Amino acid sequence: MRRSSCYALMAGLLFLSLLIWGRADNGVRAARVEVLNAAMTAAGATTESVTFNAWTKLLDADISDDGLKELAVAAMAKLGYGPGQYDLRHTRSERHRLVKAEQAGDGRHCVVTAQVIYPAWNRENAAAYLMVNAEALTAATDTDRLRGRVAAAAAAGGGRARISTCLVGWLDGKLEKDRWPETLHRAGQVLGAADGEVVIQPNYAGMTGYSPALPESLTVGDKRINIDLAIRYSPLDNRTYVVIASPVIAGEY
Numbered sequence: 001m002r003r004s005s006c007y008a009l010m011a012g013l014l015f016l017s018l019l020i021w022g023r024a025d026n027g028v029r030a031a032r033v034e035v036l037n038a039a040m041t042a043a044g045a046t047t048e049s050v051t052f053n054a055w056t057k058l059l060d061a062d063i064s065d066d067g068l069k070e071l072a073v074a075a076m077a078k079l080g081y082g083p084g085q086y087d088l089r090h091t092r093s094e095r096h097r098l099v100k101a102e103q104a105g106d107g108r109h110c111v112v113t114a115q116v117i118y119p120a121w122n123r124e125n126a127a128a129y130l131m132v133n134a135e136a137l138t139a140a141t142d143t144d145r146l147r148g149r150v151a152a153a154a155a156a157g158g159g160r161a162r163i164s165t166c167l168v169g170w171l172d173g174k175l176e177k178d179r180w181p182e183t184l185h186r187a188g189q190v191l192g193a194a195d196g197e198v199v200i201q202p203n204y205a206g207m208t209g210y211s212p213a214l215p216e217s218l219t220v221g222d223k224r225i226n227i228d229l230a231i232r233y234s235p236l237d238n239r240t241y242v243v244i245a246s247p248v249i250a251g252e253y
Helices: 014-021 033-042 065-079 143-157 177-190
Strands: 046-058 087-092 096-105 108-117 127-137 162-172 197-200 205-209 218-220 223-225 227-234 239-246
Touching: 033 046, 033 143, 033 162, 033 177, 033 239, 046 143, 065 087, 065 096, 065 108, 065 127, 065 143, 127 143, 143 162, 177 197, 177 205, 177 227, 177 239
Parallel strands: none
Antiparallel strands: 046 127, 046 162, 087 096, 096 108, 108 127, 162 239, 197 205, 205 227, 218 223, 227 239
16 A cells, blocks of 8 residues: 555645644553544445554654664564565655655555654754554554554654554545535544534545544644544545544645
């Protein structure tokens, strides 16, 4: 699964998530798949895949390339993969240095990135992160076990990992656009966020909200968020895709 079948549904660039999530509540708990799946069912969709995104900020922003490689290898080992079972590559530019380890097969796609980022406004103010992304078909995955492995992998660099859980599902055929807000609100109500804010765009609809019943949250402006939903129709395969995440959609769908 090199790319989610719901590509281009929502741009949740990971680095921007990291910047915002810096003000998130402390904790390493992640929303359970069963809870989010209940919301997917309420939306009338069937879950296709689950993605766990986790990250840890490293204490040493001057970590060497060899150190980045060691972290990536250690994190992949926590996911259950040894040398030779994944691709490992280095890249660098004026803005970053990174080592990426990637594995795909058997209904699973795992990516570990150990990265040093140099902000354009102040190159000396570098920051380093260990990021773990694991996407898997729900029909062939023990999601609780995978979530635990992702948390352990992200914690390989020390510190406490933050985890976002994201489900992607679909309804067969086209759900008319005037029903999208109703569908999103129905899913949000199951999660305990009846007053979520819906935004309608030409190609998709999204809703964010907050539920005290879910563990993680982040603060954007003066609002707390831990529910992020999106919906989009794809004429390529005649499906209406639904994405349900907590606390945020971290990736491109």
